[in-house]
Amino acid sequence: MPDDALIAVKPELAQGARVDAARHRTMTAEAIRDPEGFWREEAKRIAWMTPPTKIKNTSFEGDVSIRWFEDGVLNASVSCLDRHLETRGDQVAIIWEGDDPNSDAKVTYRELHERVCRMANAIKALGVKKGDRVTLYLPMIVEAAVAMLACARVGAVHSIVFGGFSPDSLSSRIQDCDSTLLITADQGRRGGRTVPLKTNADEALKSCPTVKNVLVVRNTGNAVPMQEGRDIWCHEACAAASADCPPEPMNAEDPLFILYTSGSTGKPKGVLHTTGGYMVWASYTHELVFDYRPGEVYWCTADVGWVTGHTYIVYGPLANGATTLMFEGVPNWPGIDRCWQVVDKHQVNIFYTAPTAIRSLMREGEAPVRKWSRQSLRVLGSVGEPINPEAWMWYYRVVGDERCPIVDTWWQTETGGILISPLPGAVDQKPGSATLPLPGVQPALVDGEGNLLEGATEGNLVILDSWPGQMRTVYKDHERFIQTYFSTFPGKYFSGDGARRDADGYYWITGRVDDVLNVSGHRMGTAEIESALVAHPKVAEAAVVGMPHELKGQGIYCYVTLKTGEEPSDALKKELVAWVRKEIGPIAAPDAIQWAPGLPKTRSGKIMRRILRKIAANETDSLGDTSTLADPTVVQDLIGNRVG
Numbered sequence: 159m160p161d162d163a164l165i166a167v168k169p170e171l172a173q174g175a176r177v178d179a180a181r182h183r184t185m186t187a188e189a190i191r192d193p194e195g196f197w198r199e200e201a202k203r204i205a206w207m208t209p210p211t212k213i214k215n216t217s218f219e220g221d222v223s224i225r226w227f228e229d230g231v232l233n234a235s236v237s238c239l240d241r242h243l244e245t246r247g248d249q250v251a252i253i254w255e256g257d258d259p260n261s262d263a264k265v266t267y268r269e270l271h272e273r274v275c276r277m278a279n280a281i282k283a284l285g286v287k288k289g290d291r292v293t294l295y296l297p298m299i300v301e302a303a304v305a306m307l308a309c310a311r312v313g314a315v316h317s318i319v320f321g322g323f324s325p326d327s328l329s330s331r332i333q334d335c336d337s338t339l340l341i342t343a344d345q346g347r348r349g350g351r352t353v354p355l356k357t358n359a360d361e362a363l364k365s366c367p368t369v370k371n372v373l374v375v376r377n378t379g380n381a382v383p384m385q386e387g388r389d390i391w392c393h394e395a396c397a398a399a400s401a402d403c404p405p406e407p408m409n410a411e412d413p414l415f416i417l418y419t420s421g422s423t424g425k426p427k428g429v430l431h432t433t434g435g436y437m438v439w440a441s442y443t444h445e446l447v448f449d450y451r452p453g454e455v456y457w458c459t460a461d462v463g464w465v466t467g468h469t470y471i472v473y474g475p476l477a478n479g480a481t482t483l484m485f486e487g488v489p490n491w492p493g494i495d496r497c498w499q500v501v502d503k504h505q506v507n508i509f510y511t512a513p514t515a516i517r518s519l520m521r522e523g524e525a526p527v528r529k530w531s532r533q534s535l536r537v538l539g540s541v542g543e544p545i546n547p548e549a550w551m552w553y554y555r556v557v558g559d560e561r562c563p564i565v566d567t568w569w570q571t572e573t574g575g576i577l578i579s580p581l582p583g584a585v586d587q588k589p590g591s592a593t594l595p596l597p598g599v600q601p602a603l604v605d606g607e608g609n610l611l612e613g614a615t616e617g618n619l620v621i622l623d624s625w626p627g628q629m630r631t632v633y634k635d636h637e638r639f640i641q642t643y644f645s646t647f648p649g650k651y652f653s654g655d656g657a658r659r660d661a662d663g664y665y666w667i668t669g670r671v672d673d674v675l676n677v678s679g680h681r682m683g684t685a686e687i688e689s690a691l692v693a694h695p696k697v698a699e700a701a702v703v704g705m706p707h708e709l710k711g712q713g714i715y716c717y718v719t720l721k722t723g724e725e726p727s728d729a730l731k732k733e734l735v736a737w738v739r740k741e742i743g744p745i746a747a748p749d750a751i752q753w754a755p756g757l758p759k760t761r762s763g764k765i766m767r768r769i770l771r772k773i774a775a776n777e778t779d780s781l782g783d784t785s786t787l788a789d790p791t792v793v794q795d796l797i798g799n800r801v802g
């Protein structure tokens with residue numbers, strides 16, 4: 159598809175849109191000309207106990223300090239619940255669709271408010287107070303949203319760990335932030351299978367002395383061990399608690415949540431988001447990007463364990479008084495048409511998913527989609543990884559019947575919400591391009607030395623100035639925050655992504671330029687997988703790189719050097735795959751393992767990953783300079799034994 163293949167905004171979408179092309183231009187100009195005035199106005203979209211008078215106080219230099227609305231006082235749960243009671247108390251806030259197609263539930267704003275208040279009182283009774291950390295390890299059930307908002311209500315900082323992570327991953331995330339309470343469920347359900355959450359949690363807690371209590375949601379109802387004095391059934395604690403819970407007044411810069419995410423080095427880091435700026439950003443972007451209109455049903459297929467679930471299942475939609483759909487299952491179970499069946503069943507207007515899901519559905523052809531009406535759909539969204547133009551066109555043509563615009567939204571855990579995306583009523587689309595920044599976002603491209611590049615070009619994607627939803631620090635490690643995001647190109651936020659900009663100023667994200675993988679939209683550090691591999695008693699050394707993968711976007715390719723005396727075998731490969739699944743979680747399972755008697759290292763001992771990436775991608779005719787290698791012969795051996 160050529161760069162100039164424009165799909166113009168449909169007049170019927172521009173009409174009545176929250177933002178049309180003219181408004182997009184004025185907002186963009188205003189946000190730069192007068193950020194104070196612009197954000198003072200936008201801050202009014204959420205509920206404040208004390209509205210802020212100080213708006214922006216940010217610096218990307220030196221110690222890096224980011225403060226928005228710093229004298230404002232609020233509670234996030236009030237924006238999501240209390241203020242809707244009068245106007246839409248009986249409107250459905252959450253539609254829950256179970257893994258089993260015969261199970262669903264609807265929760266109104268009034269009911270959600272009551273459930274949140276009860277759980278808030280229940281966790282208070284367990285001693286949780288403002289500033290304490292609470293870890294959530296939950297399936298996609300209504301209680302996940304209730305628990306998030308209950309934490310927010312009492313001023314506790316939630317840290318959600320994706321239910322697919324292993325006990326080890328859970329315990330290291332609990333240990334890092336010293337949570338005192340864990341909220342989990344007996345089991346989860348996904349694609350007809352059960353996920354042993356409580357058993358995993360018990361395993362994890364063996365090395366988490368700070369956790370005093372475990373609140374257990376009864377979900378599948380199957381028997382699970384309960385530890386006397388520590389474990390409490392959630393429904394019993396909530397039934398005993400009062401439904402009246404005044405919201406804790408929080409400063410705009412008080413933490414709302416921590417979410418662990420992978421980087422190019424070391425352990426996952428605790429991305430810290432605060433209350434005021436994040437809530438403004440969640441509401442602003444959810445309304446603009448999806449052109450959300452009152453009464454519409456909105457469905458984001460992410461899991462609350464990822465940032466997409468935080469901002470676009472819970473905080474953004476609820477702040478905007480939307481009806482948000484929470485789906486417990488997976489897109490292809492029990493049938494490949496599950497998504498479209500759910501769209502028709504609940505009359506979904508806005509559908510937001512990941513390219514990996516689209517690619518796997520596309521493989522099954524058009525019939526399973528065409529079987530369902532999908533007439534309710536108005537806007538389609540994509541997130542998590544670059545969407546290839548073929549998948550984009552299929553999504554547009556088959557799923558949306560060429561009627562629905564596609565918003566390809568670029569952002570990160572660190573950015574809190576969407577930064578680059580078309581707006582349905584304002585920006586012409588190009589298949590495969592995230593298009594233009596949202597008003598108030600200033601992306602730029604720089605070369606390897608940090609020089610700003612102008613015009614149509616390609617480079618490293620940076621953001622020049624702060625936006626309200628930006629992460630504030632790495633939990634307990636501000637130095638790592640500065641190092642990771644502001645030291646490569648001083649004075650600028652470095653995303654870790656590369657991008658191309660065309661002559662129309664449209665951005666085309668090309669993917670990570672660091673050692674972070676994006677597997678089916680899940681972000682993973684190669685270093686994490688390597689350390690899981692070398693923890694195996696038979697492994698001496700490991701190097702992990704990404705390889706192109708038709709469905710997942712990227713696959714995980716591992717070069718493994720065994721300890722002297724260990725024999726390579728297919729059985730050992732299987733064992734290593736199972737080992738990594740157990741150490742990190744199924745999402746980190748290697749796609750290919752190659753035995754590597756030696757790895758390409760420089761004379762100073764640094765592994766030349768560039769070469770390993772090329773071999774994994776089968777691009778061995780463009781290896782580049784190998785003359786600086788300590789032993790260039792290892793390369794030929796690796797090429798000869800390439801897997802796949």
Ligand code: PRX
Binds near residue numbers: 572
């Ligand atoms: O590489 C980019 C990719 O996902 C990374 C962020 O991952 P995470 O923090 O897990 O957040 C995922 C949900 C926002 C980015 O650095 N990415 C995300 N959205 C897109 C994308 N790459 C291309 N196009 C996108 N729309």
